[in-house]
Amino acid sequence: MSLFLAAVEYGGPWHLPPVNELFEWPAFLFQDTIFAFNRVALLSLLAAVIAAVLFLIAFNKPKIVPGKFQAACEAVVDFIRDQIALQAMGSDGLRFVPLLTTIFLFVWMNNLFEILPFINFPPTSRMAIPAFLTAVVYVLYHFFGVKAQGLGGYLKNTLFPPGAPKALYILLTPIEIIQAFVSRPLTLAVRLFANMLAGHIILTLIFITIHAFLVFGPGLPVGLGALIASPLLVGFELVVGLLQAYIFTILTAVYIGGSLHPEH
């Protein structure tokens, strides 16, 4: 992986970090135990606390005519109810709005840390957090499928989707098995992880380019170009963070909604 950055030539008494250094943080609390606590854990905890406190402040004493802050928080919940839950799951989706709101806010806060000055690190770019969220979603959609259709009915509807010709099941069933048990959770986790990883590497590269070419190297035009491009990239990553949170939430809704009802 360090070869990625080795392409950048640099001079002077300046250390170019390998890529692993961007993502691996030493523990600063409870070292060498299973409770080892590093910057990633701190940030993800902070994301949960910020999201919880925002909504506690907004909805602690709800007013009938909402103030600006309450209206903004209501807009988030409205968006998740109308655009995600109702669209993807129908009227069944209403009871999943709290779950979807929690997932959306947690992922979004984690993604926002990518571009927040002085933090500049998205905890979702470590595999642990997308993998954990996906494990929760994985258990949930199988659980609600079994609860709604019974174990036999759920397996039958998932593995042998009704409406296909009998002979097609030879081809269809292995695909459905792989999709339901392997590829859905894998892609759900890897999508969020890879997008955030790529975003973090790209932002680091552009900032290193600015530093290397403006301070140490003779390539002033390259440095100036990177300097002009960097706000655009930060804005792009802002959009990517929101979009990935939205996609993660809508896929959660689609997977749970799909296991609630057998396919037509």
Add this chain to the structure above:
Amino acid sequence: MEGDIGSIGAGLVYGLGAIGPGIGLGFLIGKAIEAMARQPEAAGMVRTTMFLGIAFVEALALFGFVLSFIV
């Protein structure tokens, strides 16, 4: 920089792996926009289905991206 055929391979893995999903995403989003323009009242349903489709197509590109670190 020392010559290393592996880094070229890693670059190729991602570059080649992104071709197919790129074409696929172009088709998918283009068709979805066409559908939304023809029938604006179905836009919500089309958008949800589009994101679902994007998720499956994009997964291929992401596999390529992750594999380029492993290769």
